[in-house]
Amino acid sequence: MTARIARITAFEALDSRGRPTVAARLELTDGTAATAHAPSGASAGSHEAKELRDGGTRRGGLGVLNAVDNVASRIAPALQGMVFDDPSTVDDALAELDGTDDFSNLGANATLAVSLATTLAVAASERTSVARWLQPEGDLLLPMPMVNIVSGGAHAGRSIDIQDVLVVPHGAKSFAEAIEWCADVRDAASAMAVDSGVPGASLVADEGGIGIPFASNADALRFVVEAIERSGHQPGEEVSLAIDVAATQFFADGHYRLDSENRALSASELIDELARWIDDYPVISIEDALAEDEWRDWVTATRLLGSRIQLIGDDHFVTNGDRLARGVAEGSANSILVKVNQNGLVSRSRAVLDTARASGYSTVVSARSGETEQSWLADFAVGWRAGQIKVGSTHRSERGAKWNRLLELEATESTVFASTQQQHGLPVGSLAAAPAPTR
Numbered sequence: 001m002t003a004r005i006a007r008i009t010a011f012e013a014l015d016s017r018g019r020p021t022v023a024a025r026l027e028l029t030d031g032t033a034a035t036a037h038a039p040s041g042a043s044a045g046s047h048e049a050k051e052l053r054d055g056g057t058r059r060g061g062l063g064v065l066n067a068v069d070n071v072a073s074r075i076a077p078a079l080q081g082m083v084f085d086d087p088s089t090v091d092d093a094l095a096e097l098d099g100t101d102d103f104s105n106l107g108a109n110a111t112l113a114v115s116l117a118t119t120l121a122v123a124a125s126e127r128t129s130v131a132r133w134l135q136p137e138g139d140l141l142l143p144m145p146m147v148n149i150v151s152g153g154a155h156a157g158r159s160i161d162i163q164d165v166l167v168v169p170h171g172a173k174s175f176a177e178a179i180e181w182c183a184d185v186r187d188a189a190s191a192m193a194v195d196s197g198v199p200g201a202s203l204v205a206d207e208g209g210i211g212i213p214f215a216s217n218a219d220a221l222r223f224v225v226e227a228i229e230r231s232g233h234q235p236g237e238e239v240s241l242a243i244d245v246a247a248t249q250f251f252a253d254g255h256y257r258l259d260s261e262n263r264a265l266s267a268s269e270l271i272d273e274l275a276r277w278i279d280d281y282p283v284i285s286i287e288d289a290l291a292e293d294e295w296r297d298w299v300t301a302t303r304l305l306g307s308r309i310q311l312i313g314d315d316h317f318v319t320n321g322d323r324l325a326r327g328v329a330e331g332s333a334n335s336i337l338v339k340v341n342q343n344g345l346v347s348r349s350r351a352v353l354d355t356a357r358a359s360g361y362s363t364v365v366s367a368r369s370g371e372t373e374q375s376w377l378a379d380f381a382v383g384w385r386a387g388q389i390k391v392g393s394t395h396r397s398e399r400g401a402k403w404n405r406l407l408e409l410e411a412t413e414s415t416v417f418a419s420t421q422q423q424h425g426l427p428v429g430s431l432a433a434a435p436a437p438t439r
């Protein structure tokens with residue numbers, strides 16, 4: 001099909017934190033249309049593509065009317081009438097129009113909303129889903145979910161220093177079973193928190209996890225292991241732990257400040273601490289173990305821990321091809337988090353994911369802490385055969401929308417669930433004894 005862009009409009013929408021975000025609607029000449037909302041992070045890496053916020057006093061400075069205006073007055077006139085076979089042609093035009101590496105001219109929230117809407121509109125025009133448009137033939141690979149149970153850091157008033165304690169239901173045989181087990185653990189965790197005297201009303205953080213204080217970060221790990229047990233599942237056998245340290249958030253003056261424990265650690269002390277957590281708890285994945293730019297310490301951590309667990313670069317790589325290339329060359333991390341708004345374009349995010357996979361890194365497609373009710377992320381994770389997906393908890397509908405879309409694909413399409421190490425890339429299962437991913 002050769003599509004032609006008929007009209008692009010934009011407006012300011014609300015995200016899951018009630019903050020403004022860019023919505024772009026793209027209409028094709030055949031009458032199909034799609035609207036996409038840009039997600040937004042709270043613990044964003046400093047090297048991400050730049051979202052444009054208005055500043056000033058309106059909406060606490062977080063308004064996006066300038067980005068919306070950029071879609072209307074600069075992007076729409078440049079793309080209107082454009083003929084294209086592939087959305088990457090539109091992405092290339094957006095990159096050229098912006099002219100910067102980080103989209104600081106038009107705003108990455110403006111370019112991403114248009115980029116997303118293009119893919120959604122093209123799939124709709126071909127009367128197929130985004131997942132099937134990306135992979136027209138064969139079984140679709142449903143990703144292993146990574147589900148938030150306890151939230152800390154910037155998503156929960158810094159009740160603990162680490163940002164997420166998550167569960168990975170790697171013993172499940174289907175996506176439906178996987179998400180059911182995670183919901184069981186989340187329910188057990190809620191009940192445990194209420195039993196310990198925490199008011200029920202305070203149990204839903206930005207990503208739907210429980211955001212309550214613990215005496216130490218390790219206590220939060222212990223709490224989630226107990227929740228797994230209470231839910232009737234086997235820690236380490238069926239369900240294991242993943243951690244997003246989000247270490248950049250508490251790194252200052254060369255030290256990692258664990259305020260909840262009143263301690264400040266050097267990089268090597270933090271790596272030792274993480275190694276102890278891996279010894280003591282069934283931890284199989286750690287994200288942003290170190291601050292975003294501490295390349296040498298990242299390489300050390302990868303050498304020491306990379307054969308035992310998945311080490312994910314989120315703020316470290318920011319879905320950026322150059323940063324990933326450096327990581328591959330130096331031996332930093334063995335996995336990448338892919339967030340389309342860190343990059344600013346859908347096609348370039350996909351290229352980064354493909355390069356990571358070709359370099360032996362596992363790939364985790366991820367939502368942001370600021371999301372909307374849209375579910376396209378699930379289709380991209382499937383269509384790109386990511387292997388893993390991280391969306392937040394089983395609470396809050398902007399999270400559920402993605403899980404429900406994956407459940408819908410499992411119910412309606414020919415699918416396989418990423419249940420082996422080869423498919424999801426985690427150091428568990430049939431190939432657990434094999435060496436860590438090589439670079």
Ligand code: PGA
Nearest residue numbers: 040041042043044368369
């Ligand atoms: P963010 O957090 O969307 O607030 O950046 C998500 C993450 O760190 O994985």
Ligand code: ZN
Nearest residue numbers: 244287288314
């Ligand atoms: Zn992260």
